[in-house]
Amino acid sequence: MNSWQQVYQKWNTFQNLDLSLKATLDDLKTNNRALEDAFYKELTFGTGGMRGVLGPGINRMNIYTVRKAVNGLANYLLVNRVNVKDRGVVIAYDSRYMSKEFAVEAAKVLGYYGIHTHVFESLRPTPLLSFSVRYFGSVAGVMITASHNPPEYNGFKVYNETGAQIIPEEAEKIIASIKDTTDELSVPYLELEQLVARRLITWVGKEVDNAYVERLAQISIMDQMTLNQEKGLKIVYTPLHGTGRDLVTRGLAQLHFPNVHIVEEQAVPDPGFSTVESPNPEEHQAFSRAIALGKQVNADILLGTDPDADRLGVAVKQKDGEYQVLTGNQLGSLLLDYILKKNDPVVYQNARMIKTVVTTELGRAIANSYNVETIDTLTGFKYIGDKIQQFASTGETFVFGYEESYGYLISSFVREKDAIQAAVMATEMASYWQQQGKTLFDVLDELYEKYGYYLEGLSSLTLKGKEGGQQITNIMEAIREQPFKEIAGFKVEKVENYLTGERVLVKEDMVEEISLPRENMMKFMLEQNAWVCLRPSGTEPKIKCYFGVKGNSSEDSKQKLADLQKKMEEILAGIID
Structure with missing residues (x-):
């Protein structure tokens, strides 16, 4: 018997196996290829967490693989952090299948070790989870999301006490701790009722949202008179069945952008993402309904956030009335140019722009023209978040960070790519250039002409x-x-x-x-x-x-x-x- 078959038999004969997973295993019992893929290896826990297809097996996302990962995280925290039980862990989740269930399972395992959890009472964006870790002073954060992956996926991302994704050194220790858990089917946990009775769980409402929105208003670089005026820019926004609607619309409203039209059929959280081939704003098909609404209301700009609202896509109306989607590199370069153009040059003395090694070199050229140094990191926003944390001791100033895959960060009160910040700033930028008689593509052409x-x-x-x-x-x-x-x-x-x-x-x-x-x-x-x-x-x-x-x-x-x-x-x- 092959090793994967032995693991399969252990699961298949486990008397207390979750009934839905048992039913799926029964359906697969004659499909050796599918069974081997589900059991031949453990789901990889990478440098930020794990992500995989839902279903039974050690190579799948399910309550048992989640419990095992959390068990490893709990033991890592107790050894490597201080005051862990009281400071606790924040847990958030998006609109995917099993997201809330996995969030509760994480709390149940942490609770077994006496670690308090702050669990959001309903779905929230990833950047809010990053913000909430520092807001509560927690030792870590857990986000249940598969970002923009297909509907059959879910994932588990871990954040450290700075609100950034864990870096490789931390991940290696957590992975080692996870491997110490030899049997995923017997991980200890408390029932939810026990967590409540022992006051080991706090359900989080709008408190953190309100604090985030207050900070969001402060990223604007409009002068006070312009800020207080109602703007004429016409905006269409689609949350792509995810978590972004509430915070994006609140952010735009407080900057006095009243002409916001929501793609209503995509504003309802839907784990099946029924109106798109993929809920990924990097793929232009995700904008098809936003484009249709944009033409109907004559919108100037279209915004789209992915399901956990950490990535933003933007489409701009051309002179012929058609909409064109900006690439991640293009939007990032435009945002960088606007921020440096409008900000006080005094901040540039020790200013740093951060990008990944696969992000456009146009950003470096723009930053150089303002005497702002560019720092390159590996691919992944965790490295940008870690670099920002280092600035606390070096005296350097963060002015902007971005990667080619539609991830941007304007202000470091979040330590993760933040589509909510980016949506608000992109709208402000489009409004500014509209007042100058230009579209964002007009400005982009000027950047190309100037820098190459x-x-x-x-x-x-x-x-x-x-x-x-x-x-x-x-x-x-x-x-x-x-x-x-x-x-x-x-x-x-x-x-x-x-x-x-x-x-x-x-x-x-x-x-x-x-x-x-x-x-x-x-x-x-x-x-x-x-x-x-x-x-x-x-x-x-x-x-x-x-x-x-x-x-x-x-x-x-x-x-x-x-x-x-x-x-x-x-x-x-x-x-x-």
């Missing part, structure tokens, strides 16, 4: 299951063993191996250290300011290939990007074959 025609792209190759995971490993190993010397006619100037922490300068035949945490990622810096980066996704069965170019014109950039993308897709296909 930066253009970025992304290809994702999905390789599911045990076989797919091995294929992804093979791709990365092949590229590390034989790094490219040229790609699509572009000579390689630098090779950055983030797994070994080494940067090879090809012409100089020199090796430098990369002063960032280790990660399974390869980046190739090419001539003519082009670059390519390969990285397995930490949350999906994908390998991602990022591209960036800088051209002399829009057409030049598009051609260079197309050449790079075509060549890399050919290379990846060749490795798999």
